[in-house]
Amino acid sequence: MTRAAKKKASETPEKTTRIQEINRRLILDAALDVFSNYGFRGTTIDQIAEKAGMSKPNLLYYFPRKQNIYVTLLEETLAEWLAPLAEIDADGDPIEQLRNYITLKINMSESHPEASRLFANEVLHGAPAISDFLTKHLKPLVDEKAAVIRRWVGEGKLAPVDPYHLIFMIWATTQHYADFDVQVRAIMGSQVGRPGFREQTAQAVLSIILNGIRPRPVS
Amino acid sequence: MTRAAKKKASETPEKTTRIQEINRRLILDAALDVFSNYGFRGTTIDQIAEKAGMSKPNLLYYFPRKQNIYVTLLEETLAEWLAPLAEIDADGDPIEQLRNYITLKINMSESHPEASRLFANEVLHGAPAISDFLTKHLKPLVDEKAAVIRRWVGEGKLAPVDPYHLIFMIWATTQHYADFDVQVRAIMGSQVGRPGFREQTAQAVLSIILNGIRPRPVS
DNA sequence: CTGCATTTTGACCAAGTAGTCAAGTTTTTG
DNA sequence: CAAAAACTTGACTACTTGGTCAAAATGCAG
Numbered sequence: 001m002t003r004a005a006k007k008k009a010s011e012t013p014e015k016t017t018r019i020q021e022i023n024r025r026l027i028l029d030a031a032l033d034v035f036s037n038y039g040f041r042g043t044t045i046d047q048i049a050e051k052a053g054m055s056k057p058n059l060l061y062y063f064p065r066k067q068n069i070y071v072t073l074l075e076e077t078l079a080e081w082l083a084p085l086a087e088i089d090a091d092g093d094p095i096e097q098l099r100n101y102i103t104l105k106i107n108m109s110e111s112h113p114e115a116s117r118l119f120a121n122e123v124l125h126g127a128p129a130i131s132d133f134l135t136k137h138l139k140p141l142v143d144e145k146a147a148v149i150r151r152w153v154g155e156g157k158l159a160p161v162d163p164y165h166l167i168f169m170i171w172a173t174t175q176h177y178a179d180f181d182v183q184v185r186a187i188m189g190s191q192v193g194r195p196g197f198r199e200q201t202a203q204a205v206l207s208i209i210l211n212g213i214r215p216r217p218v219s
Numbered sequence: 220m221t222r223a224a225k226k227k228a229s230e231t232p233e234k235t236t237r238i239q240e241i242n243r244r245l246i247l248d249a250a251l252d253v254f255s256n257y258g259f260r261g262t263t264i265d266q267i268a269e270k271a272g273m274s275k276p277n278l279l280y281y282f283p284r285k286q287n288i289y290v291t292l293l294e295e296t297l298a299e300w301l302a303p304l305a306e307i308d309a310d311g312d313p314i315e316q317l318r319n320y321i322t323l324k325i326n327m328s329e330s331h332p333e334a335s336r337l338f339a340n341e342v343l344h345g346a347p348a349i350s351d352f353l354t355k356h357l358k359p360l361v362d363e364k365a366a367v368i369r370r371w372v373g374e375g376k377l378a379p380v381d382p383y384h385l386i387f388m389i390w391a392t393t394q395h396y397a398d399f400d401v402q403v404r405a406i407m408g409s410q411v412g413r414p415g416f417r418e419q420t421a422q423a424v425l426s427i428i429l430n431g432i433r434p435r436p437v438s
Numbered sequence: 439c440t441g442c443a444t445t446t447t448g449a450c451c452a453a454g455t456a457g458t459c460a461a462g463t464t465t466t467t468g
Numbered sequence: 469c470a471a472a473a474a475c476t477t478g479a480c481t482a483c484t485t486g487g488t489c490a491a492a493a494t495g496c497a498g
Contacts (some may be wrong), residue, residue, distance in 0.1 A: 041260045041261035042258065151307040162423040164406065169424065206295060208380060210235055
């Protein structure tokens with residue numbers, strides 16, 4: 001009975017104390033940093049503990065297994081990461097909706113690159129921890145939005161385009177700037193850090209994709 | 220003096236025997252499989268040795284360090300992976316050249332997904348082993364092709380588009396199908412394995428990007 | 439302020455893993 | 469067909485790392 005917040009099996013609500021809240025946050029923040037840089041296997045509990053400013057046994061008091069930290073982190077991140085997709089409004093203007101979606105994704109890629117990398121690494125290695133999430137939550141959401149895009153195409157508001165591949169292209173392109181940051185920097189050099197870079201990126205990506213799917217007269 | 224292919228310090232040509240050639244190949248093939256799935260830290264020498272069908276000390280006879288296998292593999296892969304970019308012909312028809320480039324990349328993504336993942340994983344984690352390659356070989360090549368694209372834009376043969384972001388978009392989109400394969404499968408299900416899938420993907424990607432950069436009359 | 443619950447940690451353990459070594463086996467070569 | 473060179477491996481070492489544990493320190497309710 002040494003587990004945190006556990007007095008009797010009956011007390012299901014699992015009351016969390018002030019200290020628990022603080023320390024779990026500290027751990028998860030540190031873990032995001034480390035996991036996103038080194039991957040699951042490449043990360044040691046000691047690294048996370050040091051970054052979180054506590055001893056390893058203390059960290060393990062809050063998350064008894066390394067896996068627990070990782071999974072909690074992924075769950076926490078995924079919802080937030082997918083949110084913009086859910087916001088696509090079937091009744092809005094197609095180009096406007098997609099422009100907004102792409103812009104949001106590019107902004108997230110810049111503001112939370114670690115989240116993007118954490119996710120990319122997980123999927124790259126076969127998504128062992130989140131394959132359930134992919135089929136149970138992601139797929140239905142994508143199916144729904146794909147149907148919306150397909151309707152837009154049917155109504156002639158977009159050029160004929162496969163909605164799934166369009167969504168993949170948006171994901172790939174926007175997340176590329178977080179996931180392949182080192183490569184982007186190696187090629188574009190000092191431009192990357194500069195103030196207007198995000199806007200320049202957004203402009204370029206939007207220009208190609210939106211013009212690529214804008215309805216065309218003949219064919 | 221237990222290193223392979225090393226008799227005297229003077230014999231620089233490093234003659235390789237028949238057995239060396241066979242076994243190095245065996246090791247590198249096995250290593251590509253394992254490294255691309257589990258990453259550098261996630262891979263054990265024993266795993267590679269078993270897959271290559273030899274004992275661990277024997278493997279270490281050919282590659283004294285784990286790092287050596289990894290770096291050799293990356294170097295071998297990178298040249299091949301970048302080749303299509305070099306083939307873009309400044310004197311060809313822009314749309315044709317880019318169509319060909321994108322098609323080649325999509326085909327490679329399907330035929331050598333492990334190579335794509337190996338590379339993606341390396342870059343995702345900061346490219347510690349290949350940052351030199353990125354700046355010394357990749358950047359100059361990209362700069363050269365970007366200049367070509369910029370010229371095409373200047374001649375009105377392409378819509379105004381930032382050449383670097385266009386190249387990134389092509390990379391991101393095509394490699395997405397290898398790197399995020401699990402996610403693509405989770406969403407598109409059985410379609411992915413089916414015969415025409417690569418063609419369908421190519422068609423969708425080409426349609427969006429090429430229409431996105433085709434010269435437009437007004438603005 | 440006291441006694442119980444929660445939190446913290448030093449010391450430790452067991453498993454896993456990169457790399458070594460010396461002794462054997464096979465291949466090549468003169 | 470020796471003898472040398474190249475190749476192969478079982479047994480081992482040193483080290484890292486996930487996780488345990490018991491005891492100490494701290495927080496907190498009455």
